Amino acid sequence: AQSVTQPDIHITVSEGAxxxxxxxYSYGATPYLFWYVQSPGQGLQLLLKxxxxxxxxxxxxxxxxxxxxxxxxxxxxxxxxxxSDAAEYFCAVSGNEKLTFGTGxxxxxxx
Amino acid sequence: DAEITQSxxxxxxxxxxxxxxxxxxxxxxxxxxxxxxDLGHGLRLIHYSYGVHDTNKGEVSDGYSVxxxxxxxxxxxxxxxxxxxxxxxFCASSSSQGASGTSYNEQFFGPGTRLTVL
Numbered sequence: 001a002q003s004v005t006q007p008d009i010h011i012t013v014s015e016g017a018x019x020x021x022x023x024x025y026s027y028g029a030t031p032y033l034f035w036y037v038q039s040p041g042q043g044l045q046l047l048l049k050x051x052x053x054x055x056x057x058x059x060x061x062x063x064x065x066x067x068x069x070x071x072x073x074x075x076x077x078x079x080x081x082x083x084s085d086a087a088e089y090f091c092a093v094s095g096n097e098k099l100t101f102g103t104g105x106x107x108x109x110x111x
Numbered sequence: 112d113a114e115i116t117q118s119x120x121x122x123x124x125x126x127x128x129x130x131x132x133x134x135x136x137x138x139x140x141x142x143x144x145x146x147x148x149d150l151g152h153g154l155r156l157i158h159y160s161y162g163v164h165d166t167n168k169g170e171v172s173d174g175y176s177v178x179x180x181x182x183x184x185x186x187x188x189x190x191x192x193x194x195x196x197x198x199x200x201f202c203a204s205s206s207s208q209g210a211s212g213t214s215y216n217e218q219f220f221g222p223g224t225r226l227t228v229l
Contacts, residue, residue: 006153034217043201043220044154090153097142097161097205098169099218103153 002027002095006102013081014110021076021105023091032094033074035065038104039087047089050074061085083109113138117202117221125229130189132224134202142205143185144218145169145177147198154201160185161207192228200224 003026013019025031032051036044048059055067065076074091086109091102115136124130134143141162146154156169158177166177174196176188189196203218 043222046217049217097207098144098156098159101153103151
């Protein structure tokens with residue numbers, strides 16, 4: 001069965017600092033991987049996705065993620081965070097057109 | 112623009128009542144999904160459908176049902192609401208894998224329905 005682990009429940013970062021959110025997955029075949037962002041009281045918005053090819057994928061809002069098969073990881077990064085990045089972030093893996101989500105990481109930005 | 116909508120956005124009901132949450136998408140997607148979001152659990156799949164008249168149970172389907180009579184709608188029914196079903200519910204849709212070389216399982220989400228069962 002597929003699964004996703006996001007080991008960090010809550011991360012606090014200063015505005016302008018770099019960010020890395022961790023995601024580890026378990027899936028028997030080549031995974032389709034996603035990062036979604038959820039602002040307070042809102043639905044989920046897709047940040048980026050990985051299907052195949054280049055292991056470094058670029059997304060919206062200046063985010064990127066790197067797929068590392070050897071580590072079963074798909075970590076999300078941003079070189080310089082903005083106050084508007086405060087939100088909850090979900091990693092997900094897809095199989096049979098169904099998504100399995102991690103439990104999420106809440107990102108707090110401090111001035 | 113195509114979109115996915117949910118109604119109501121907020122609902123308060125009493126234990127034992129039947130409740131139906133609506134989901135409507137204008138993407139013309141074959142696949143539709145219902146999730147619930149709870150603190151510490153992320154999003155968990157309740158039911159899903161790959162097309163008209165197709166429904167399947169997800170990870171947390173007990174106490175819930177769905178029916179798919181057309182492409183656009185997948186209503187979620189709580190047969191007898193329980194306090195444990197207090198949650199935020201999200202509907203999502205996606206086109207079938209590989210259709211027109213697009214989507215690749217990308218799911219588009221509605222804004223959510225906050226349900227409180229007293």
